[in-house]
Amino acid sequence: MKIITILFCILISANTFSQNYKFGKVSKEELSENVCPIDSSANAVYLYKYRNTYYEYDKVNGFKLITEIHERVKIYNQEGFNHATKQIRLYKMSAGNHEKISTIKAQTYNLEEEKIVIDKLNKSSIFETEANKYNDKIKFTMPNIKPGSVIEYKYKITSPFWSKVDEFVFQHSIPIKKLEASFEAPEYYSFKVNTKGFLTITPKIEYERGFITFINKTRNTGNGRTSASATTISKSELEYSKHISKYISENIPALKDEPYVNNINNYRASVKYELSYTKFPNSIAETYSTTWGDVVERIYESPSFGEELKKTSYFKKDIDALVGSVSDPATKLGLIYNFVKSQVKWNGYYGFYADDVREAYKEHVGSSGDINLMLTAMLRYAGLNANPVLVSTRTHGVPLFPTREGYNYVVTCVKLQDDSVALLDATEQYAAPNILPFRALNWQGRIVAENGGSQLVDLYPKTKSNNSITMMVKIDKEGTLEGSYRSIKTNHIALSFRAKYNDADKDEFLEKIENKGLEISDYDVKNSEDLSKPIIESYKFVKESQADIIGDKMYFSPLFHLKVSENPFKLEKREFPIDFGYPSVISHRVIINIPEGYKIENLPEPAAIGLPDNLGSFKFKVVGCGNTIQVSVVSQINQSIISPLYYEALKEYFNKFIQKEDEQIVLTKG
Template sequence: MKFIFTLIFTLSCLQFTYSQDFRFGKVSKKELLEKQHPTDSTADAAILYREMKTRFEYSETDDFYLLTEVFERVKIYNKEGFDWANKKVRLYQSSGSSDEEISGLKGYTFFLEDGKVKDEKLRNDGIFEEEVNEFLEVTKFTMPAVTEGCVIEYKYTIKSPFVTNIDEYRFQEQIPVNKVEMRFAVPEYFNYKMHQKGWVPFKIKEDGQTRSMYFNSSASVASGFGGVRQNTRTQRVEIEYRENSYEVSMEQVPALKEEAFSGNINNYTTSLKFELSYTKFPGSSLNMFTTTWEDVSKSVYDSNAFGDQLKRDSYFDDDIDNLLSGISEPTKKMIKVYEFAKGKMNWNELGGLFTQEGTKDAYKKGSGNAADINLLLVTMLRYAGLNANPVLVSTKSHGIPLFPTRNGFNYVIAAVENGNNTVLFDATIKEGEPNVLQPELLNWQGRIVREDRSSSWVSLYPSKHAVQSTMMNLAINKDDYSITGSTQNRFTGHYALSQRKSFINAKEEDIRKKLEENNGETEISNITFENLKKLYQPVSLKYDFENFDAVEEIGGKLYFSPLLFLAMDENPFKLNERSYPIDFNYPVKDRYIVTVDIPEGYTIESVPESAAFALGENSGMFKYMINNLGGKLQISVEFALNTATMPAHDYGNIKEFFKLMIDKEHEKIVLTKA
């Protein structure tokens, strides 16, 4: 009976999909009346239909170019889904005259009024253009009159001269996708590789047809007696060619649910990417495009805005000579140059694989993008006699480079190689230290490129744990059952970097408010930091606190969890299963020692049992020990994650590990009156 009900429900959902009219402007009353998604009641919105069609066109002025038509219909179920009414369209720009352009942008918001379907048109005041940098512009639009239950739809066309850079076709989102269709049609002269991504399977239908294109051909023709005069004759020429097409159609694509420690969720969405492999035009030889990581690395290095910048040093040599006078030890040289570059240069908050100012001009200005600063650092380190090279990086927000392409990287850092040891540097952040990169850069691997154009992968993840050590003393007030106490904290590695970035220039009141966040009814005072501005030393933090809601009095007995705000509030892992890796950013080790003074007139009735358990063979561990020291209780906790990332198939074990840990941290001590 249950099977029959499930089958009927599934067929009804499919019938609903098939019966919909997906022509632009044909939104139905049934779509507007839908209160929740038929297969995902938690969805705030849903893609009812998405269509992406790309084809090549030819003109004698523009040569071959791409036209991509996009049409999308979205159902908004509640206020949390309003963000889906905001759209960004990325338009790439070149240094020449050819840029991507958007045209034919139209949109409507549909809603019910007195039982009738009404609409509101997207107008110019809802469309905005933003220049992100010299290579990227963004067209933003916000759909009008968005309300709970409405349906929005929009369409536009993008004209692009960049036939080597085909935008990824996305079939999955963080909301359900009822139906999605794509078509990519390409002349036989262009050969593309296809890269599938994500965990929802799909098939690619390949087909083809004959098409024609026309252009004017001019030729000189002799005329007159003896062919003395030369006339130019222009004729219209037709060329037939095969157009290859690739189509994908999917229905009922489930949402890719995001939760804690996801990294960039877009790395795992189901999608299709086309990469130009080669071109072969009639009468011309085969023209190969980038096909290996070695080719990518070499092409980047040979760019004027990259490798050529590493050849220049005369503008800073006096400064570096003075800086390193009397210093011969390589490690000291490395740190001196790194700190000099950080102090000299100011980052303009722009990433970039290639320089914006050029290293020489950036040095004179004292500012630049990430490539200006870190290629300058490489040049300085080489001048100092160190084996320094640039490392190509893709930031987390940019995604993981899964196949060889220059577009896979958008940032560059510096590295010094010494045998098997590689030290990584990013001089854009003042609080940085060697091998302590900002979390946005901790994205799997970077590609180190050497002067001889050889290249190899290097892990971006730190090998050392970020360590937090905390000693806390607390006492219970018998009158109002409040808790007073003090803590001493010590942070190293990425924990120290986080403290410095959060507090190094913060006002005292802002520091207090930030420390009190998510700590319940806790008031903090007498805050003291040490080594916030002194790099290469652990950051120390001391403060006193008073808590008013941690102790519960029932029948003359006192119940409380001794870790207070040190305990994790809830399990960050909530999904039944997860199809993408767990990204903790970096290995961590937390150590807490909490000493509880037993209030006069009370004795210990019960305490949590000591416990220890592991995650995998050596992925993580948790220890909880409690000792009665006579008038005091001492709780010792140690938690460690030994690897920055863990595979999706370990998700169940990770979720259970965190559940056991959190349950143990929240177990209560019970005191009774003597």
């Protein structure tokens, strides 16, 4: 009898505290929770994340794609408030061909005096804007957010783009307590399933029967003896099989970002359903994308790609006048490249298809597809071996699998006579051959040849970018630093500086430098527009409190405010590559005049630190003579991307050189 009673109590207890994920059924236990049991550092957590994507038959338009979303989020503190804002992307091709959102329900729950108080989202707080020509954006922020709030929303998206299934994302920047997702497709659609990330969630596969009902109307006009007519209605059904993949998981850890990741989404646990082919009753199979060859061929055959490369009439006169008398291929390349950059400005739209190259040329503005396909066509017209290169930008991710959505950008590749290649992007005013904008430095691009064939090309530069800094200073008895600064920047470091400096308000730009505690005068930048020369930045400055004075001794760091003070690598273990974007050399040469009446008591020892396999190095040297100290520090990273296998070594490398730069010079009164 006691055993039965105990079992009964256990069942009652389990039912009492079992989670109810029905919309609106938020519990006091959820609202009272102060710390995430999965991750005590989390600012918020998905209590429940649900998605169901399936096909629904419409007798007018055929199958359409339906996605239902239901999410419940717990917010622990103010740092988690950003999770109270939701943004939803809706695809569109034209006014009548776009995704629609419906049945948005959203509520905020708070616990006040042991009572659950509900604030509903007002429809007037839901905003729809145009993100770009292909996407609209729905945005709302939940009402009455406080530390401890639980928010919940659900909505449905109906899409006419039945071949485009959004990626199923199973991991976020916050943990997930309970995940449920499903994808249901009729037998007429065959999908490739592409997974990524280091967290594996295996689906449960099920099959169900589906039915499509057809209503047929037949009008009878009579039998000759009467004019009466009647309509006969009949029904017929088509039975088909549905393939269902169900994903269920609990206590999914957060995917934590860290510096030098090209795109954290590349490593996020997710599943992508890519349509491979369709096979409807009484029709032949239609292939969509199964290999990169298929993808490239389909792109090349599009009128907005291959055909645009053949158009020359709109620029022939201008290019003839520009390079008609030039025979050197490299000179032709430079002239045409700079011509396009000066003639057509980028409107900010990404894409590898051209909207209208003639219009872009005429109006002097266009998308990345317009500009770089135009550039390719002009280079070909001038007799150069030029081809477009499909690129996935860093924010778009790495195209791991053959997919029509793998690329979102295009640049140009020219093969020169010495078999070297020059990569060009005319959307970036301050770019140069083989100095692509940072957004395009993302693993490999795919060259599209004139016949539609393709090959891969490394987008990362081989040439190091340099920032050579010289600082001549004197430090007074109060620890105030006064001196001059001069830096010489090349390649990608120069490109980045030009993009920030040339387009900025000069007073605001200078103010950002002075925010480091500097009083600056005689600020000057040379070669800001001349891309053939390095950037030379110089100024004079005064900075207070650069030394600790204790008794008759003075202590200061050899690099002062230029030293690296924090290790960017903090994770215990990292499973994704370290992406610096480009190889670089940063050098510091500092000449210090010490105060009168002081002499050198102690200088840091020289050091040389190397990464394995010549991935990078750090050299540090301080020498003193009389009242002058000379500091030389050179750090370099020799590869754009470093494997996570070297993460521990890289983390320790940064620790050591940060400690070295923090070592103190000691002066004493003579």
